[in-house]
Amino acid sequence: MTSDGPETLTSLVAATLTQDGGPDTIDTLWPRCIDPETGYRPSRTTVWKFASYGRAETVKISPPLIRAVAAGLGLNLRRVQAAAAFQYTGYVTSELAGGTAVHMPGVDASEASKSKAIMDAWTEEESRLPGNHSAE
Incomplete structure (x- = not known):
């Protein structure tokens, strides 16, 4: 590389x-x-x-x-x-609020609305559980 x-x-x-x-x-x-x-x-x-x-x-x-x-x-x-x-x-990875997205090179993962919606939902679900899951 x-x-x-x-x-x-x-x-x-x-x-x-x-x-x-x-x-x-x-x-x-x-x-x-x-x-x-x-x-x-x-x-x-x-x-x-x-x-x-x-x-x-x-x-x-x-x-x-x-x-x-x-x-x-x-x-x-x-x-x-x-x-x-x-x-x-x-595949490459991008760090987004709520997690890591794995995607094809050249794709702007921050513009992937479905991926962002899924990560936002996961973040919301985790916030309702005891413990700091995103830091694990």
């Missing part, structure tokens, strides 16, 4: 590796890749595959895997999720 295009999971992983000027090797990155919710730990080989677009295509993506990689990289989970979404689906 070019520096002005959306991030990919591969670009995030490659940027942290010493071969691309980063502080890590696979052997220093991989041990930190632990899903904080489930304790899932991907294999060293799985983490290594993310450093190359060709190898990354062979990985089965799952929420625990993305959370583990985000933890290992020390990056915000939503950023890593957005990078994975773009790499594996071609």
Whole structure:
């Protein structure tokens, strides 16, 4: 990806590796890749595959895997999720009041009235429940 295009999971992983000027090797990155919710730990080989677009295509993506990689990289989970979404689906994300919209590149998600109405309804529903759900 070019520096002005959306991030990919591969670009995030490659940027942290010493071969691309980063502080890590696979052997220093991989041990930190632990899903904080489930304790899932991907294999060293799985983490290594993310450093190359060709190898990354062979990985089965799952929420625990993305959370583990985000933890290992020390990056915000939503950023890593957005990078994975773009790499594996071609969709991009936009933050809107009430949530994150996933959409085709070039679409102005803030103008998507149905999406906005759905997010507004969800925000209203959550506000009636105890706890701060949008912060979770």
